[in-house]
Amino acid sequence: MFLHVIKAEYAEGYALHLTFNNGASGIVDLEGELYGDMFAPLKDLTLFRDFRVDEEIDTVVWGNGADFAPEFLHEKMTAQTRKVAEERAEYKTR
Secondary structure, three states: OOOOEEEEEEEEOOEEEEEEOOOOEEEEEOHHHOOHHHHHHHHOHHHHOOEEEEOOOOEEEEOOOOEOOHHHHHHHHHHHHHHHHHHHHHHHOO
């Protein structure tokens, strides 16, 4: 199955709440990915918040043409969710 972003909402800071066609959803923080000619301008929160889901390429795109592959977004979201869960579990065992 090919991954597609079907819904995207602004969360906070440089984070988006994404929903994928496989049913997965969650928050992905992209602050650490905003470098280089295409992505550095998105450090301006006004520009970062100006995004949409492009139905032709099935991912989030910004006004300057920047986009991330849905597979990358899904992987990053999953890794960040796992890290938060591990940190919570570790905190509870203290």
